Structures are given as structure tokens and as C-alpha cells.
Amino acid sequence: MRVDQHIATGEATVPGRVDVKERVYRTVTEQASATLIGVPRGDVKVDVAEHPGGIAVRIATPLPVPDLDDTVAISQSVPVLERARQLQEQLQQDLSGVLGRDVTRITLTITGATIPERRRVR
Secondary structure (H helix, E strand, O other), X not given: OOOOOEEEOOOOEEXXXXXXXXXXXXXXXXXXXXXXXXOOHHHOEEEEEEEOOEEEEEEEEEEEOOOOOOHHHHXXXXXXXXXXXXXXXXXXXXXXXXXXXXXEEEEEEEEEEEOOOOOOOO
């Protein structure tokens, strides 16, 4: 079965091609990044651009850290640079799968720290 789709791409119609707007990539990347990092989506700023062989992503986000009064959590936490590297690798894998495109470059900028709120057990 052959289906000819015609999707308007602004100036011309290209049969069988669907163009996903850059803002969709940005929105999906913001949500996926916020979920993985553990911060609200509004705290994550993302730029997505075409890059040779795929797409390049720039992410600016605060990084959740343990409360400074919680010495046990601090002693068990991973150093910031190592955690940032781990996040880059995980984001590259996750975003490539979610976006259906190779994410060839991820630039991660840590804009600050945030302490997750403790939830009370009832």
C-alpha cells in the first residue's frame, strides 16, 4: 500500500515528508531533561540546532544538591563534575531515542544549585 502525503513546508510541498518544528524538539528536550535532572521544566532552558550528522543541544539548568545540613547525603553524593558528565551521557542516549534523531552534541551548563524539598511522611 502506498500513501502519498503532502505536508506544507512553508514555500513548497514535499511528498512523503514531515517536518517537525524546532520548537517541538525544544519542548520535548526541556521536559525530558527536567525529568532526568530532577528539576521543574520551567527551570530548564534549552536550545536545539541542526548539527552535522544530527542535532546539537544546549541545556542550562540548576542541579539538585543535598541540603548542607544533611552530612550523610553530602558524603554519599557524586561530585558535581562527574554528575554533569553522567547527565550528559544519559541525556544523549535518552534524547536520541525520544527525538528519533542522533543527538551528536550536548552542552550542559549548570546555572546554580537547588535543594529538593523534603516530603513529610504521614
